[in-house]
Amino acid sequence: MFKKILIANRGEIALRIIRTCKEMGIHTVAVYSTADKESLHVKFADESVCIGPPQGKLSYLNIPSIMAAAEITNADAIHPGYGFLSENSKFSQICKDHEIKFIGPSPEMIDKMGDKANAKQTMKDSGVPTIPGSDGLLYDIAEGIKKANEIKYPVILKATAGGGGKGMRIVNNDAEFEPAWESAKMEAGASFGNDGLYLEKFIVNPRHIEIQVIGDQYGKVVHLSERDCSVQRRHQKLLEETPSPFMTDELRTRMGEAAVKGAKSINYEGVGTIEFLVDSDRNFYFMEMNTRIQVEHPITEEVVGHDLIRRQIKVAAGLPLDHDNLFPTMHAIECRINAEDAYNNFRPCPGKIITVHKPGGHGIRVDSHIYSGYVIPSHYDSMIGKLIAIGRTREEAIAKMSRALEEYIIEGVKTTIPFHQQLMKNEDFRSGNYTTKFMETFELK
Amino acid sequence: MDYKEIEDLIRAIAASGATEVEIEAKDIKLIVKNSRGTQNFVAEQQQVVAQVMPMSQPAIQQVVQSVPQRQEVQVATKAELATTSEDSSRYIKVKSPMVGTFYRRANPQKPAYVNVGDEIQVGKVIGIIEAMKLFNEIESEVSGKIVKILVEDATPVEFDQPIYLVDPS
Numbered sequence: 015m016f017k018k019i020l021i022a023n024r025g026e027i028a029l030r031i032i033r034t035c036k037e038m039g040i041h042t043v044a045v046y047s048t049a050d051k052e053s054l055h056v057k058f059a060d061e062s063v064c065i066g067p068p069q070g071k072l073s074y075l076n077i078p079s080i081m082a083a084a085e086i087t088n089a090d091a092i093h094p095g096y097g098f099l100s101e102n103s104k105f106s107q108i109c110k111d112h113e114i115k116f117i118g119p120s121p122e123m124i125d126k127m128g129d130k131a132n133a134k135q136t137m138k139d140s141g142v143p144t145i146p147g148s149d150g151l152l153y154d155i156a157e158g159i160k161k162a163n164e165i166k167y168p169v170i171l172k173a174t175a176g177g178g179g180k181g182m183r184i185v186n187n188d189a190e191f192e193p194a195w196e197s198a199k200m201e202a203g204a205s206f207g208n209d210g211l212y213l214e215k216f217i218v219n220p221r222h223i224e225i226q227v228i229g230d231q232y233g234k235v236v237h238l239s240e241r242d243c244s245v246q247r248r249h250q251k252l253l254e255e256t257p258s259p260f261m262t263d264e265l266r267t268r269m270g271e272a273a274v275k276g277a278k279s280i281n282y283e284g285v286g287t288i289e290f291l292v293d294s295d296r297n298f299y300f301m302e303m304n305t306r307i308q309v310e311h312p313i314t315e316e317v318v319g320h321d322l323i324r325r326q327i328k329v330a331a332g333l334p335l336d337h338d339n340l341f342p343t344m345h346a347i348e349c350r351i352n353a354e355d356a357y358n359n360f361r362p363c364p365g366k367i368i369t370v371h372k373p374g375g376h377g378i379r380v381d382s383h384i385y386s387g388y389v390i391p392s393h394y395d396s397m398i399g400k401l402i403a404i405g406r407t408r409e410e411a412i413a414k415m416s417r418a419l420e421e422y423i424i425e426g427v428k429t430t431i432p433f434h435q436q437l438m439k440n441e442d443f444r445s446g447n448y449t450t451k452f453m454e455t456f457e458l459k
Numbered sequence: 460m461d462y463k464e465i466e467d468l469i470r471a472i473a474a475s476g477a478t479e480v481e482i483e484a485k486d487i488k489l490i491v492k493n494s495r496g497t498q499n500f501v502a503e504q505q506q507v508v509a510q511v512m513p514m515s516q517p518a519i520q521q522v523v524q525s526v527p528q529r530q531e532v533q534v535a536t537k538a539e540l541a542t543t544s545e546d547s548s549r550y551i552k553v554k555s556p557m558v559g560t561f562y563r564r565a566n567p568q569k570p571a572y573v574n575v576g577d578e579i580q581v582g583k584v585i586g587i588i589e590a591m592k593l594f595n596e597i598e599s600e601v602s603g604k605i606v607k608i609l610v611e612d613a614t615p616v617e618f619d620q621p622i623y624l625v626d627p628s
Contacts, residue, residue, distance in 0.1 A: 064620070078557075079618065
């Protein structure tokens with residue numbers, strides 16, 4: 015087992031990882047930019063190293079700085095968290111070269127799944143249903159139009175290096191194709207430095223349902239059931255729940271099998287998530303694979319009763335998986351609490367938190383790094399905490415979440431708590447009747 | 460650790476000039492903070508505040524009686540580095556631009572790049588920081604006289620950590 019893990023991340027996930035390490039008796043090293051000097055993850059870790067100024071590129075994305083920090087502290091493993099370098103195959107390789115265990119997949123696995131066009135082909139080859147579309151990148155507009163007519167409109171142009179909704183354009187007919195192409199290419203080039211595009215059938219009103227998988231170093235892969243993440247605004251998840259209100263035992267079996275098959279085909283090691291789009295007929299299609307721990311992992315933990323970070327560390331340390339597929343025995347919902355003004359287009363509101371009072375009680379879990387007096391830096395994302403409610407039924411979980419949201423006091427900055435309070439009262443949400451289109455018609459009172 | 464050993468340790472830490480030292484041993488945790496008086500220009504003594512926290516009962520019982528848990532103990536010592544307890548706010552801190560191990564000389568056989576009292580100019584190499592087997596020469600971004608060396612040879616440093624105190628006048 016590792017003696018010392020360096021956490022190459024910040025905020026709530028860094029705290030999350032440090033907590034499990036403490037439980038396992040593993041020493042922790044926090045790295046931080048000068049903007050995060052007063053951050054909770056720095057205070058909770060056994061050691062800390064300042065690695066640079068606030069800008070991500072010069073600190074949390076600064077591979078030499080992080081490796082130097084691992085060297086001077088003698089860390090024998092690095093946990094990359096999510097975002098930042100967690101899906102950077104170069105970083106995974108450099109850790110390997112320096113004989114420091116990267117707690118995550120190998121560079122090859124990351125590359126296979128990181129490139130969206132590649133990933134789709136890999137899944138298709140192993141028999142996982144994929145969205146009909148182009149085989150890899152489109153050469154030109156003519157090829158695109160031809161393919162669009164084959165698979166039938168509406169279609170969507172997507173950036174191969176993309177994410178976060180950038181470099182995507184929906185096309186409804188031949189006439190719209192050229193302007194969409196030009197626009198998507200330009201945005202992709204600017205956002206990712208790679209303007210390659212591929213084409214997919216645009217599934218109307220899909221649900222975003224993902225399957226959690228874990229693979230060990232011996233070829234065993236299991237799944238831990240699904241999470242429904244359809245409540246999204248501009249492709250950013252706002253709320254996640256498990257089990258999905260749209261799920262059936264039969265669909266879970268089919269999707270679980272497909273996810274395990276896909277992960278096995280690349281000999282996947284570590285925790286990962288396979289994201290699917292599910293249409294109203296319960297057909298599901300592979301969308302992408304995330305080769306890291308995800309923000310919403312707590313809801314899976316609560317319904318299957320396992321610490322996923324602990325699993326992740328054990329698998330990385332070479333221990334074999336000691337269980338099979340796991341299924342939800344409870345219902346859990348997570349609300350992402352962001353320092354954003356829900357009434358003003360969810361505009362980020364960094365600043366000083368005057369007072370925090372976190373909710374508690376039966377069935378409530380709070381994963382957050384904020385405290386009274388904490389100053390939210392403006393250089394990073396606006397998520398300041400995750401509120402998780404667990405109940406024996408979906409109704410119970412919603413009731414607990416409503417109650418907890420009322421107790422959650424954050425003064426000094428605007429947060430999305432009011433939005434979540436209204437969401438819990440929304441009829442469509444309460445009946446489980448929502449797709450990825452939900453936020454387009456949701457009106458904040 | 461007996462009381463005499465703790466007292467000796469505190470004196471040694473105070474004399475070293477370190478600002479803050481935390482030691483955790485099997486049966487004891489010691490935090491020593493060196494707070495320099497800035498009012499006194501020619502101070503010959505430094506106030507050293509030591510917190511002694513016994514972690515387990517047995518051997519420390521006698522110590523606990525004379526040094527109650529978590530009570531601050533004032534230990535006045537004669538400081539060899541008295542000159543630097545002068546008002547240090549007019550000095551410039553030269554800070555580390557990266558993470559790694561700081562060396563004062565190019566190799567063990569060579570002399571140190573700079574010593575206390577040396578004059579330095581912008582661009583002068585004032586040390587080396589090594590990370591991942593790569594040695595980076597650190598060039599000074601200020602001119603002045605080295606007043607104090609804050610980091611020992613072959614010691615890990617983090618980003619922005621002060622390495623030298625320089626008198627720019």
